[in-house]
Amino acid sequence: MVLLLIFIALMPMSSPTQAAEPRPQIPPPSSRETFLKQEMTLAKDDDVYVLVAPQSQTLFLKAKGLLLKELKVSSANLDKLKIAEPSSHRLSKREPDFPVFMRSVQPEDAADLPASSSSQRLEERFVTLEDMPLHYLFYFEDGLILSVHAEPDCDCGGHVKRVQALKNTVVDFLWDARALIRNRRLPDFSLRLSEEHARAFFWSSSEGTWLLIDVNQ
Amino acid sequence: MSQHSKLSRFKWGWIVLGLILGIRAVAIYDKAFSVRLETMKTVSAEDAGEDSAVLVPSAALAATDKRAAATQARKIEALQGKMARLAPKGIYALVDTAQNRLWLKKGDKILYEARVSTGSRTTLIKPGDSPRKWVFETPRGAFKIQSKIKNPLWVKPDWAFVEEGKALPVALNERMEAGVLGDYALGFGKGYFIHGTLYTRMLGKNVTHGCIRMADSDLEFVYKNLPVGAPLYIF
Structure with a gap:
């Protein structure tokens, strides 16, 4: 009897409520319109803008509505990003994970010149891919912080790949910890791209670049 | 005495079973009712042309939805057309x-x-x-x-x-x-x-x-x- 009671109490509900199961999440038609309207505003300008479509794991560089480059996003973490509608954000600052290496270069004949007229050249050593760091932080005017992780290319398999993945996890964790210390909060969202694409994203964006996030795409 | 207690236990068993079944019946009814409510969507004041939200039957809603979807589709198409016209011709x-x-x-x-x-x-x-x-x-x-x-x-x-x-x-x-x-x-x-x-x-x-x-x-x-x-x- 007791067993029968427990069975009845724990029995899963079966009722005509099958229809009440969560429906597939179809973006409301208005969000597509909002997105296009926002893109249209950006496309009227001459600047390059970036579209992020986390669900389709793609990042588009565009200008005047023209697709300039498509970057593949390996993974996107938007857990902390609390937006339900397409939203645009203006980039105010971008930072590589180590301070840009600045080299002071004195012209060869500068020694013969008075100190006041000698020039100083400061170099950012980002001439080749190897010079590029693996992590970047992008700060937006509305306070949003984006963390971009570059996935090191690895033509390896088996154990080496697993060790590489473990190493990446540790490095990412340390990067997040540094970002937390620096900004007193974790980034709002993060994207992982290949080394080449992360570099392209960093290189092609600059202060004032608009980022349009389409959470439904 | 023992027969009396046996009868009493039997009675309590039925009471508990009745309670559980009752609770489940209420739960089933509640769920079914909420499903019925879902078919009656709340239409916003903007769509209904009224100053307050109203409840309309799902059939009427389907027609409204269709019209709204068609309008949305036209707007989206127009925006996509505008965007396409920005592309260079030559x-x-x-x-x-x-x-x-x-x-x-x-x-x-x-x-x-x-x-x-x-x-x-x-x-x-x-x-x-x-x-x-x-x-x-x-x-x-x-x-x-x-x-x-x-x-x-x-x-x-x-x-x-x-x-x-x-x-x-x-x-x-x-x-x-x-x-x-x-x-x-x-x-x-x-x-x-x-x-x-x-x-x-x-x-x-x-x-x-x-x-x-x-x-x-x-x-x-x-x-x-x-x-x-x-x-x-x-x-």
Whole structure:
């Protein structure tokens, strides 16, 4: 009897409520319109803008509505990003994970010149891919912080790949910890791209670049 | 006594069973009721044309939904059409400053691809009483080819002298230098050009002061095929 009671109490509900199961999440038609309207505003300008479509794991560089480059996003973490509608954000600052290496270069004949007229050249050593760091932080005017992780290319398999993945996890964790210390909060969202694409994203964006996030795409 | 307690236990068993079944019946009813409610959607004041939200049956709602969806679809189509009209009609050039590549395209078709050198993003600072700063960056965005020049002369800007540690010249002819920019130059505004180079080994790298450098043969093709007014997209 007791067993029968427990069975009845724990029995899963079966009722005509099958229809009440969560429906597939179809973006409301208005969000597509909002997105296009926002893109249209950006496309009227001459600047390059970036579209992020986390669900389709793609990042588009565009200008005047023209697709300039498509970057593949390996993974996107938007857990902390609390937006339900397409939203645009203006980039105010971008930072590589180590301070840009600045080299002071004195012209060869500068020694013969008075100190006041000698020039100083400061170099950012980002001439080749190897010079590029693996992590970047992008700060937006509305306070949003984006963390971009570059996935090191690895033509390896088996154990080496697993060790590489473990190493990446540790490095990412340390990067997040540094970002937390620096900004007193974790980034709002993060994207992982290949080394080449992360570099392209960093290189092609600059202060004032608009980022349009389409959470439904 | 024992028979009485047995009867009592039996009675309590039925009472508990009745309670559980009752609770489950209420739960089932509640769920079924909420499903019925779901079919009656709340229509916003905007859609209903009233100043407060109203409940309408699902059949009427379906018709409203259809009309709203059709309007939305038309609006979306119109926006997509507007966006498509922004696309260049004829030949245009794309420059990727991360990959240091230039493409000539017409629609989606690639007509030509070439290695280039673009801005180094280095900074030059001139200290002193009137300090100045230059950032050697290729501008990004949408531009148009504004001029085409054969056998261009380089009018050396201030930074070229500062970089060499030389005093700025007073006379304009002291700034002129021939043969540095190659056979052709295509201007795209604010003093930036696509031009030739003596440093072909550096093609494919970010080494310039902001201009786009190309090898002679590639430059000739671009010069001959890209008309004045053609769009140039740099990213």
